[in-house]
Amino acid sequence: MRFEAPRSVEEAVTALAGQTGAHVLAGGTDLLVKLRAEMIEPDLIVDIKRIAGMREIAAEEGGWRIGAAVSGAEMGEHAGLVADWPGVVEAAGLIGSTQVQGRATLAGNLCNASPAADSVPAMVAAGAVARIVGPEGTRDLAVIDVPKGPGKTALERGEFIASIFLPARGARSGDAYLRFIPRTEMDIAVVGCGISLSLDEAGRVTAARVALGAVGPKVILVEAAAEAIKRRVLDEAALSDLAEACSKAATPIDDKRGTVAFRRHVAGVLARRAAVIAEARAKGETA
Amino acid sequence: MSRIHVTTKINGDETEFLCEAEATLLDVLRDELGLTGTKEGCGTGDCGACSVTVDGRLVCSCLMLGAEAEGREITTIEGMATGETLHPLQKKFIEMAALQCGICTPGILVAAKSLLERNPDPSEEEVRYWLAGNLCRCTGYDKIIRAVLDTAADMRRAS
Ligand SMILES: Cc1cc2nc3c(=O)[nH]c(=O)nc-3n(C[C@H](O)[C@H](O)[C@H](O)COP(=O)(O)OP(=O)(O)OC[C@H]3O[C@@H](n4cnc5c(N)ncnc54)[C@H](O)[C@@H]3O)c2cc1C
Ligand code: FES
Ligand code: FES
Numbered sequence: 001m002r003f004e005a006p007r008s009v010e011e012a013v014t015a016l017a018g019q020t021g022a023h024v025l026a027g028g029t030d031l032l033v034k035l036r037a038e039m040i041e042p043d044l045i046v047d048i049k050r051i052a053g054m055r056e057i058a059a060e061e062g063g064w065r066i067g068a069a070v071s072g073a074e075m076g077e078h079a080g081l082v083a084d085w086p087g088v089v090e091a092a093g094l095i096g097s098t099q100v101q102g103r104a105t106l107a108g109n110l111c112n113a114s115p116a117a118d119s120v121p122a123m124v125a126a127g128a129v130a131r132i133v134g135p136e137g138t139r140d141l142a143v144i145d146v147p148k149g150p151g152k153t154a155l156e157r158g159e160f161i162a163s164i165f166l167p168a169r170g171a172r173s174g175d176a177y178l179r180f181i182p183r184t185e186m187d188i189a190v191v192g193c194g195i196s197l198s199l200d201e202a203g204r205v206t207a208a209r210v211a212l213g214a215v216g217p218k219v220i221l222v223e224a225a226a227e228a229i230k231r232r233v234l235d236e237a238a239l240s241d242l243a244e245a246c247s248k249a250a251t252p253i254d255d256k257r258g259t260v261a262f263r264r265h266v267a268g269v270l271a272r273r274a275a276v277i278a279e280a281r282a283k284g285e286t287a
Numbered sequence: 288m289s290r291i292h293v294t295t296k297i298n299g300d301e302t303e304f305l306c307e308a309e310a311t312l313l314d315v316l317r318d319e320l321g322l323t324g325t326k327e328g329c330g331t332g333d334c335g336a337c338s339v340t341v342d343g344r345l346v347c348s349c350l351m352l353g354a355e356a357e358g359r360e361i362t363t364i365e366g367m368a369t370g371e372t373l374h375p376l377q378k379k380f381i382e383m384a385a386l387q388c389g390i391c392t393p394g395i396l397v398a399a400k401s402l403l404e405r406n407p408d409p410s411e412e413e414v415r416y417w418l419a420g421n422l423c424r425c426t427g428y429d430k431i432i433r434a435v436l437d438t439a440a441d442m443r444r445a446s
Contacts, residue, residue: 186333
């Protein structure tokens with residue numbers, strides 16, 4: 001196995017495209033675990049952390065562009081990002097321990113393509129877009145289209161994600177992410193739910209995106225859940241309809257961490273709770 | 288296969304080493320450099336026994352390649368005491384018996400020091416969350432948490 005730490009995107013693309021069995025290294029919190037378990041046997045590891053711009057969080061068109069090597073800890077320390085997208089930041093902040101936070105990245109969480117990846121439903125709810133660089137140049141792909149199934153992504157040979165873009169957050173908007181795990185820290189989501197919504201002056205929902213994690217082979221954008229709350233204030237009836245739409249959309253499996261029935265139920269419960277948090281944020285009542 | 292030449296700073300000293308591409312920073316610290324204070328519990332990021340700081344950021348050295356250390360500043364448990372003088376956290380852990388077998392202790396000390404540098408007055412909850420990635424099979428955690436909170440109070444009084 002060889003190791004390279006290129007300084008430019010071009011060098012990184014050339015290295016990745018020119019070698020079979022080449023793997024991108026960002027925070028390494030998935031990659032090194034797999035390396036040790038011999039689940040992967042790379043011929044080449046390309047560390048992208050030394051490429052210019054990869055560690056930056058930059059304002060762009062009212063939104064934020066987050067470099068692919070920015071860690072969860074760095075996101076949590078960025079006041080502007082926290083103010084605009086608290087749900088995405090809290091989802092990234094749930095990944096692992098303080099130590100893991102020091103290294104884990106959004107793009108790594110996305111490209112590892114675990115169905116239970118915590119930051120992914122939050123990014124999908126936020127309408128995040130991945131900027132992909134590769135031998136054919138640069139392309140933008142909605143985050144929801146990056147994972148194809150467990151461990152599989154839409155990235156072609158030689159391509160990697162250079163940054164994640166979170167669009168401008170409109171007025172009276174807020175987002176939130178909640179997950180269910182059997183303990184309070186350091187566990188894999190049994191269900192995760194990200195919600196982003198906007199309100200009008202009367203507190204009625206004008207736009208919403210609701211995404212579920214860990215209840216299907218990949219993240220699910222639940223359009224029926226967004227429709228269920230549009231043009232409504234989030235009263236008990238609206239929240240019940242939201243919960244029902246999420247429970248219906250979930251396609252979980254039975255495993256030792258939760259049954260199908262339990263996961264479907266929890267998907268609804270989390271959606272309802274996340275909506276209430278996102279609503280309070282949209283109204284500026286809480287951070 | 289040719290080994291990678293890495294120049295880095297460890298506990299303030301310029302250090303050079305050669306490592307295989309697959310070697311973790313933990314492997315390098317323990318096996319190349321003889322810095323065996325950093326422990327290996329799991330090798331998969333779950334236990335925190337291998338905690339070090341890299342450019343001031345707390346990380347698991349088992350989840351970082353040695354080659355990534357190029358040009359970085361690394362601090363390990365060996366850098367915690369000043370000569371013979373123990374760090375206040377180290378003194379307090381001994382005084383309050385916040386360890387038994389001791390395998391988790393270097394990682395917990397490095398992690399706790401990193402917390403107190405950022406937050407000199409953490410709540411009990413903040414200490415517990417910060418240290419959630421540091422597992423201890425022996426103490427039941429309570430003495431560890433008390434020792435960190437007590438040290439923080441002492442350090443605030445002293446400053
Ligand atoms: C103790 C522990 C606890 C954890 N807890 C959680 C948790 O609670 N929730 C959760 O969701 N995850 C958790 N994880 C998994 C992991 O930390 C996250 O998935 C993390 O976000 C991965 O990011 P990374 O930068 O470390 O990725 P890496 O390990 O560097 O990479 C992961 C994968 O993505 C690829 N990759 C990385 N960056 C890019 C890029 N820019 N472009 C293309 N491909 C790329 C790599 O080649 C690799 O296949 C945990 C891991 C550990 C060790
Ligand atoms: S040895 Fe690194 S976390 Fe356990
Ligand atoms: S003292 Fe034995 S593991 Fe903590």
